[in-house]
Amino acid sequence: MPNSTFPRLVLAGLSGGTGKTILSLGLTRALSRSGRSVVPFKKGPDYIDAAWLGLAAGRACSNLDPYFLDRDTLRSLFAHRAAQGDIAVVEGNRGLFDGMDEQGSCSTAELARQLSAPVILAIDCTKMTRTVAAIVAGCAAFEEDFHLAGVILNRTAGERHRSILRRSIETHTDIPVLGALPKLGENPIPERHMGLVPDQEFGSEGYETGQKALDALACVAEEWTDLDAIVRIAEQAADFGSIPAPLWPNPKSRRxxxxxxxxxxxxxxxxxxxxxxxxxxxxxxxxxxxxxxxxxxxxxxxxxxxxxxxxxxxxxxxxxxxxxxxxxxxxxxxxxxxxxxxxxxxxxxxxxxxxxxxxxxxxxxxxxxxxxxxxxxxxxxxxxxxxxxxxxxxxxxxxxxxxxxxxxxxxxxxxxxxxxxxxxxxxxxxxxxxxxxxxxxxxxxxxxxxxxxxxxxxxxxxxx
CATH class of the missing domain: 3.40.50.880 (Class I glutamine amidotransferase (GATase) domain)
Structure with missing residues (x-):
C-alpha cells in the first residue's frame, strides 16, 4: 500500500496560453535531471501534453479529471502511480478556477483539493507590473481549502520588470515568488491546430529532437526558478489521507x-x-x-x-x-x-x-x-x-x-x-x-x- 506522504504539486495557469505547459515540461525535465524519479500527470482530456510530459519524465503520464473519475477512483489512480516515484507533478488545464459551470466544477483547483496538493501558479506578466499582486492575492483567497503555495512569473521583459513584479507580490501578499522566466526568443516545441507538435512528427529524428527540446526547457527552469524551494513545497504537502484500493486488484488471465x-x-x-x-x-x-x-x-x-x-x-x-x-x-x-x-x-x-x-x-x-x-x-x-x-x-x-x-x-x-x-x-x-x-x-x-x-x-x- 502506498505511503500517504508522497511529495506532489499542481502547476496551474490563469488561462490557456500562459506558458504553463512549457513550464511544466521544463520543471519536470529539470527535476528528472537532478536525479529524482518524477511521476507526471495531466489534468483533463489531453493526449499531446501528456505525451510530452511522459517524455520529459521518462515514464508514462496519466490523465486526471474529476469529470471522468469519481473522487475515490481519481485518488486511487493518483496515489498508486505517485507512490512509484520521488515526486508527482500535475499539469493543470485552462485557468486555475475554470470548470464546467460558474461553480468551477471539475476545475484544476478542484483537482488540487481532491489530491490535497499545493498549487504553483504560472502568470503571464506581459505588460503588467503591480497588478500581479492583486491577481495573486485574489487567487489565494478566492476559494476555501485551496493552497496557493507559490507563483512563477512568465514572459518577463527584463531585470527591472522582474524586480517590480517580485517586490509587488512580496509587499502585498505572503505568497513566495519561485521564479521569473524571461520571454523566450523561440519556443523549442512548435505548435499547430491541436496544440504542441507531437514528438512523433518533430523532425526526421523525432525522439532525439524532442529530447533536445526538453533539455533546453530544463536549462531555462534550472536558471530561472528556485528548484530547491519548489521541491520543498512538494515535500511539505498535506497528508494525503486514506488511500483507496488499487483499481485492478485481480487481473484476468490472457484470453x-x-x-x-x-x-x-x-x-x-x-x-x-x-x-x-x-x-x-x-x-x-x-x-x-x-x-x-x-x-x-x-x-x-x-x-x-x-x-x-x-x-x-x-x-x-x-x-x-x-x-x-x-x-x-x-x-x-x-x-x-x-x-x-x-x-x-x-x-x-x-x-x-x-x-x-x-x-x-x-x-x-x-x-x-x-x-x-x-x-x-x-x-x-x-x-x-x-x-x-x-x-x-x-x-x-x-x-x-x-x-x-x-x-x-x-x-x-x-x-x-x-x-x-x-x-x-x-x-x-x-x-x-x-x-x-x-x-x-x-x-x-x-x-x-x-x-x-x-x-x-x-x-x-x-x-x-
Whole structure:
C-alpha cells in the first residue's frame, strides 16, 4: 500500500496560453535531471501534453479529471502511480478556477483539493507590473481549502520588470515568488491546430529532437526558478489521507489478442485504457498503418485518435493495410475506433484541397476544417446494442476534432450513440456501427466507462 506522504504539486495557469505547459515540461525535465524519479500527470482530456510530459519524465503520464473519475477512483489512480516515484507533478488545464459551470466544477483547483496538493501558479506578466499582486492575492483567497503555495512569473521583459513584479507580490501578499522566466526568443516545441507538435512528427529524428527540446526547457527552469524551494513545497504537502484500493486488484488471465495502432498517424491512447484491456485479459500488440509489414493473427483491433490528416498521403499509399483492415471488419472482428481511427475507417479523407482514400469500412468521408467542429466534454446514451455497449448505457467522454463527417445518404447509417452533451458526427449522433465495428468522434477514458474493456475483450474471446 502506498505511503500517504508522497511529495506532489499542481502547476496551474490563469488561462490557456500562459506558458504553463512549457513550464511544466521544463520543471519536470529539470527535476528528472537532478536525479529524482518524477511521476507526471495531466489534468483533463489531453493526449499531446501528456505525451510530452511522459517524455520529459521518462515514464508514462496519466490523465486526471474529476469529470471522468469519481473522487475515490481519481485518488486511487493518483496515489498508486505517485507512490512509484520521488515526486508527482500535475499539469493543470485552462485557468486555475475554470470548470464546467460558474461553480468551477471539475476545475484544476478542484483537482488540487481532491489530491490535497499545493498549487504553483504560472502568470503571464506581459505588460503588467503591480497588478500581479492583486491577481495573486485574489487567487489565494478566492476559494476555501485551496493552497496557493507559490507563483512563477512568465514572459518577463527584463531585470527591472522582474524586480517590480517580485517586490509587488512580496509587499502585498505572503505568497513566495519561485521564479521569473524571461520571454523566450523561440519556443523549442512548435505548435499547430491541436496544440504542441507531437514528438512523433518533430523532425526526421523525432525522439532525439524532442529530447533536445526538453533539455533546453530544463536549462531555462534550472536558471530561472528556485528548484530547491519548489521541491520543498512538494515535500511539505498535506497528508494525503486514506488511500483507496488499487483499481485492478485481480487481473484476468490472457484470453484474447488485441492489436492497437501506435504510429505517427494514430497514437492517442490513455494509459489506463490499455491497462484496462490488459487486466480484462487482453494481450496487446502494437501495430502500424504506415508500414506494409504483415500483421499477426488478431482477435480484435483498437484504433485510437491522432493525426491521420498529416499522414494522409502515406496512409492512402499503404493499400494493402487499408484492404486488410476493411476485410477484418467484414469478417466481423471487434474493432473500436476513436476520432482519428474513425477517420481512417471512412471512404476518404479530405485535407488541404486533396482527397485521400481510406479503409472504406463506412460509406462516409471526413473533411478537415480550419476551426474545431467538436470540442469539450461529452455525454452519450447507447441507443443500439453492440458488442461494446448495451442499450441504455450512458457514456462520458470528450471530443476535439477539426474534421466533420460527410454522408451522402445519412439514412443508411446506423448510429449507436445519441449525444446528450457534445456534437458527435451527424445530427446529434455518434458511434457508427457496421457489424462488430464501432467508430466515433467520442473519446472515452476506460475508468469512466468500466464495462468497455470487459465487453471488448469478451467479444474478442467469443470470436476466437
Amino acid at each position: 484474447a489478442r488485441i492489436g492497437y495502432v501506435l504510429d505517427a498517424a494514430l497514437w492517442f491512447y490513455y494509459q489506463e485504457n490499455l491497462e484496462a484491456l490488459e487486466h480484462a485479459g487482453a494481450e496487446l500488440v502494437p501495430l502500424s498503418l504506415l508500414s506494409d509489414t504483415p500483421w499477426p493473427e488478431l482477435d480484435g483491433l483498437y484504433l485510437g485518435g491522432g493525426f491521420p490528416e498529416t499522414m494522409a498521403e502515406p496512409l492512402a499509399a499503404n493499400e494493402s493495410i487499408r484492404n486488410h483492415v476493411r476485410k477484418l471488419s467484414e469478417k466481423g472482428m471487434p474493432i473500436y475506433a476513436e476520432c482519428g481511427g474513425f477517420m481512417y475507417l471512412c471512404e476518404a479523407l479530405e485535407f488541404e484541397g486533396r482527397t485521400y482514400p481510406m479503409a472504406g469500412v463506412f460509406p462516409v468521408r471526413t473533411q478537415f476544417c480550419p476551426r474545431p467542429q467538436g470540442l469539450g466534454y461529452t455525454r452519450a446514451e447507447a441507443v443500439l446494442d453492440s458488442v461494446f455497449y448495451a442499450r441504455g448505457d450512458v457514456i462520458s467522454g470528450h471530443e476535439f476534432h477539426y474534421s466533420l463527417c460527410v454522408a451522402e445518404v445519412p439514412g443508411d447509417l446506423s448510429f449507436s450513440l445519441k449525444m446528450l452533451r457534445g456534437k458527435g458526427m451527424l445530427d446529434g449522433h455518434d458511434g457508427l456501427i457496421m457489424r462488430n465495428t464501432f467508430a466515433g468522434y467520442n473519446h472515452i477514458h476506460a475508468l469512466a466507462v468500466p464495462q468497455w474493456a470487459e465487453n471488448f475483450v469478451s467479444a474478442c474471446t467469443a470470436r476466437r
